[in-house]
Each structure stands twice: as structure tokens, then as C-alpha cells.
Amino acid sequence: EVLENFVVRRPQRIELKDIQLLRKDLIQLRRFMYPVRDVVHALSSRSSSYFSDNTLMFIRDTYDHSVQVVENLDTYREILTSVMDLYLSQLSIKMNEVMKVLTIIATIFIPLTFIAGIYGMNFEQMPELSWAISYPVGFYSLIGVVTLVMIIYMKSRRWL
Secondary structure, three states, rough: OOHHHHHHHHHHHOHHHHHHHHHHHHHHHHHHHHHHHHHHHHHHHOOOOOOOHHHHHHHHHHHHHHHHHHHHHHHHHHHHHHHHHHHHHHHHHHHHHHHHHHHHHHHHHHHHHHHHHHHHHOOOHHHHOOOOOOHHHHHHHHHHHHHHHHHHHHHOOOOO
């Protein structure tokens, strides 16, 4: 639960390899506990003259505890799998936010680059060449209008 809260609050501080190492440890513990559970079960189910009734009671209790440990390990492994899924989802959400910002910036600057490319060409006949300030006014007003229209459109679509 602590790991899950940590993944939700600060996913950048946890690496996937840390979660994988923890999961590997749980699997290894489970692999060790299965034979122990089977041995203790075999000891508790035999009516042997080696153990007294009091000792068999403790062995059965040990068997119950080993079953609980195996079940808890299975539960923890499932929880850890869900934490890993949550971690990957958090990273995906973060990457989607970054991609959204980059896409908005690219969407705004691609048409502006196109306009700058056209105005940067050397034409001999352009209507605004005869007036001294028409070139900067026309160029910057066109860029401003295109940017404003794109921002209004994006806000109307709730992309910003």
C-alpha cells in the first residue's frame, strides 16, 4: 500500500526495475514456501509414533501458518502487478501531457514557419514593397491573426 501511494504521488522517483526486483523476491519466497508447506502437511497428516499429540498440534498450526504465508505471497504478487500497471499508467499520462504541449507548440509554429518562408523569398514584384512599413506590418499582422485564430479554435475545442 505504501508503494502504491508512492507510485501515485511521485512516479518519477520509482523505477520499474525496483518493482521488478520486489516482484522477483516475492516469487522466490513463494518458490521456497511451497515445499515447506508440503513437508509440514505431510508431517501433520501422518499419525506417527515419532510425534506426540501436543507436537502434532503445533505441526498442524505450523501448516496453517505456511498456508497463510503462501496465500499472502500470492496476494502480494497480485498487488505488486497492479502497482506496476499503475506505475506504467502514470508514466503514460505524464508522457501524454508532454506530447500534448509539444503538439500545441508545433501546431502553432508550423503555419508561422510557412508564412515566414514565403515572406523570406526574394520576389521582384510584391505589393507591399512600395510602402516602407508594409512588409513588417503585413508579415507580423498575418502571423498574429493566424496565431490568434488557432488559439481561439483550440480553446473552443478545449485542447488548451
